[in-house]
Amino acid sequence: xxxxxxxxxxxxxxxxxxxxxxxxxxxxxxxxxxxxxxxxxxxxxxxxxxxxxxxxxxxxxxxxxxxxxxxxxxxxxxxxxxxxxxxxxxxxxxxxxxxxxxxxxxxxxxxxxxxxxxxxxxxxxxxxxxxxxxxxxxxxxxxxxxxxxxxxxxxxxxxxxxxxxxxxxxxxxxxxxxxxxxxxxxxxxxxxxxxxxxxxxxxxxxxxxxxxxx
Amino acid sequence: xxxxxxxxxxxxxxxxxxxxxxxxxxxxxxxxxxxxxxxxxxxxxxxxxxxxxxxxxxxxxxxxxxxxxxxxxxxxxxxxxxxxxxxxxxxxxxxxxxxxxxxxxxxxxxxxxxxxxxxxxxxxxxxxxxxxxxxxxxxxxxxxxxxxxxxxxxxxxxxxxxxxxxxxxxxxxxxxxxxxxxxxxxxxxxxxxxxxxxxxxxxxxxxxxxxxxxxxxxxxxxxxxxxxxxxxxxxxxxxxxxxxxxxxxxxxxxxxxxxxxxxxxxxxxxxxxxxxxxxxxxxxxxxxxxxxxxxxxxxxxxxxxxxxxxxxxxxxxxxxxxxxxxxxxxxxxxxxxxxxxxxxxxxxx
Ligand code: B12
Numbered sequence: 001x002x003x004x005x006x007x008x009x010x011x012x013x014x015x016x017x018x019x020x021x022x023x024x025x026x027x028x029x030x031x032x033x034x035x036x037x038x039x040x041x042x043x044x045x046x047x048x049x050x051x052x053x054x055x056x057x058x059x060x061x062x063x064x065x066x067x068x069x070x071x072x073x074x075x076x077x078x079x080x081x082x083x084x085x086x087x088x089x090x091x092x093x094x095x096x097x098x099x100x101x102x103x104x105x106x107x108x109x110x111x112x113x114x115x116x117x118x119x120x121x122x123x124x125x126x127x128x129x130x131x132x133x134x135x136x137x138x139x140x141x142x143x144x145x146x147x148x149x150x151x152x153x154x155x156x157x158x159x160x161x162x163x164x165x166x167x168x169x170x171x172x173x174x175x176x177x178x179x180x181x182x183x184x185x186x187x188x189x190x191x192x193x194x195x196x197x198x199x200x201x202x203x204x205x206x207x208x209x210x211x212x213x214x
Numbered sequence: 215x216x217x218x219x220x221x222x223x224x225x226x227x228x229x230x231x232x233x234x235x236x237x238x239x240x241x242x243x244x245x246x247x248x249x250x251x252x253x254x255x256x257x258x259x260x261x262x263x264x265x266x267x268x269x270x271x272x273x274x275x276x277x278x279x280x281x282x283x284x285x286x287x288x289x290x291x292x293x294x295x296x297x298x299x300x301x302x303x304x305x306x307x308x309x310x311x312x313x314x315x316x317x318x319x320x321x322x323x324x325x326x327x328x329x330x331x332x333x334x335x336x337x338x339x340x341x342x343x344x345x346x347x348x349x350x351x352x353x354x355x356x357x358x359x360x361x362x363x364x365x366x367x368x369x370x371x372x373x374x375x376x377x378x379x380x381x382x383x384x385x386x387x388x389x390x391x392x393x394x395x396x397x398x399x400x401x402x403x404x405x406x407x408x409x410x411x412x413x414x415x416x417x418x419x420x421x422x423x424x425x426x427x428x429x430x431x432x433x434x435x436x437x438x439x440x441x442x443x444x445x446x447x448x449x450x451x452x453x454x455x456x457x458x459x460x461x462x463x464x465x466x467x468x469x470x471x472x473x474x475x476x477x478x479x480x481x482x483x484x485x486x487x488x489x490x491x492x493x494x495x496x497x498x499x500x501x502x503x504x505x506x507x508x509x510x511x512x513x514x515x516x517x518x519x520x521x522x523x524x525x526x527x528x529x530x531x532x533x534x535x536x537x538x539x540x541x542x543x544x545x546x547x548x549x550x551x552x553x554x555x556x557x558x559x560x561x562x563x
Contacts, residue, residue: 055459058458058459058472058473058475059473060459061426061458061459061461061472062378062425062458062459062460062462063378063386063387063459064459066378066379066381066383067381067383070381105375106375106425106458106460109375112379113378113379116379153538153539153540154540182496182497182499182532182538183224183532184499185223185224185499185500187222187224187226187500188224199498
C-alpha cells in the first residue's frame, strides 16, 4: 500500500468509526515504515477534524463523534509507540474550564473529546470555575495550555481575568492560553492577550497543536 | 467617504467598503445555502439587503404596511430582572402593553424551566389570573423544557454529558430517553394549569437546548396539550439553527430530529400542533453584520416558504444576526428586523 492509500484509508476509518480497520491501517503504516507523524496528522487527525466540522453542520451527531474519537485513540496509541520507538512520550497537558458564573458546557465538552484524541492529557474542571481554581490546577499538573470557555457576554470577562491574574502573579509565561465560546473572537483574544482563539472544536485541535509546536 | 459604518457579530463597531459588504453578503447567503441545503438569495434580494446594510440612517424601519407582530420569550425577565428595574411582573407586562405597545407578552418565572415550576405552580396561576384581569393583549406563559435539569445532581438521571465523553453511548442514550418521560409530564402539567388559569398561549422557549431529546419531549408534550385543549396556542422558540444530535436516533413522525434546520423544524412543530414557530439562526461573533444577516435571511426565507404557521424569528442577543452583546445596538437590530421581515418574509419577531 502506498502512503497516499494509507492516509486516505486512515481518514476513512475515522469518518466511518471503524475501530478494527483503524488499528489495522495504523499497524500497516508502522510495518511498512511510513512516517507515523505524517500518517497521524494527514490521515487520522485530518479525519477527526472533518468529523468535528460535520458535527458543526449538524451532519453527524454527538454519539458518532465520540465513537470516532474512540477509534482515533486506538490508532494514536499505535502510532505514538512508533514515534517514540516504544518509549511512551510525555503527554502535553491542558487544563480547561468554563469560567466563573457560566454553566454552559456542551461546546466545551466537545472540544475536550476532540483534544483527547490528539494524545493531549486534558483536565476538565467543569463549569462555573473560579479563576484561582483554574490557575491552581494548571500549576499543580504543570499544564502546557489553559483553555477557557465562556458563552455569555457577561462572563467573557472571566477570560480576561485569567490573563490579568496570570500576569499579576508572574505566571503568564508558564502557560499558553486559549479562549473559546460563542462571544469570543480572535479580536477578543488579541485584546486580552490570549495566545489563541478557536471557533469550534476542530479548530481548537489545530490551534492547540500549533501552540504545542506540533 | 465610501466606508460604511457597521459591526461584527460581537457588536464591535467597524467600517467596511461597499465591495467588502457585498462580498460578505454573498458569502453569508452561500454559507446558509450549503449548510441548510436550501437556495441562496437571488441577486435582487442581495441588492435589497445591500441597500438595507448601507442605509445612512442610524436606525431603519419597515415600510408602512409591513409591520409585524411581536411575541416574547423571557418576557417578564427583561425589565425587572435583566434591566434591574424594580417593578413586579404585572407592572412589566402593563409597561409592555401601554408604553411599548407590544402586541403580546409573556409571563415567566426567574426559575424559567418547566421542572422547577411544579412546586410553585399555584403562585404562577394566581399571577396569571391577576394579569389577565388587567391586560388586553394576549399574555403567554413560558418556560424552557431544559432536559438537562433532570440529570444529576439536579435530577434523578445519569448525566449524558458525562457519559458521552466516557464513550458510554448506550447509557447516554437511555438517560436521555428517561429524561424525556419526566419532561413531558412536567411540561403538560405546568402548561395545563397555566392554560386553565387564563394564559392565552403557552411558549416553549429554547427548545433543543439539550439536544434532540429536548425537542422530542417538547413535540410530545405539545401533542398531548393540543389533544386536551384543541384551541390552545403553542409557540415553539428554538435553541439553535440546527437540532443538536446529543442522542442521534430520535425520530418524530418518521423524521430524524438531529440535524434538522429551521425549514424542517417548522414542519415538526406544525405536526405537533404549534401555532407559532420561533426560528433561530446563530450569530457568528467573528463575522460581519452583513455576513450574519445574509445567512439569517436565507434560512428564514426557506423557513417561511415551508411553513403553514406564522414564523416569529428570534432576534435577541446572539441570534437572528443580532450581535452577541448585553444591549444590542439599534443600528444592527433595526436592520436585521427590516431585512428578516422584508426579504425573509417573517410573520413576526
Ligand atoms: C444550551 C444553552 C443553555 C443551557 C446550557 C446547558 C449546558 N449544559 O451547557 C441552559 C439552558 C442551562 C442555558 C442557560 C442560560 N443561558 Co444559554 N444558551 C444555550 C444555547 C441555546 C446553546 C449553546 C450551546 O450549547 N451551543 C452548542 C455548542 C456546540 O456550541 P458552543 O457552545 O458555541 O461551542 C463551540 C465553540 O464555541 C467552541 N468552544 C466552546 N468552548 C470552547 C473553549 C475553548 C478553549 C475553545 C478553544 C473553543 C471552545 O467549540 C465548541 C464546539 O464547536 C445558546 C444559544 C445559541 N444558539 O447559541 C444560549 C445562550 C448562550 N444563553 C444565553 C443566556 C442569556 C442564558 C441565561 C442567562 C438565560 C437565563 N436567564 O436563564 C442562562 C445562563 C446560565 C449561566 N449562568 O450560565 C444567551 C447569551 C446572550 C449573551 N448576551 O451572552 C444565548 C446566546 C441565548 C440568547 N440569545 O438568549 N443556556
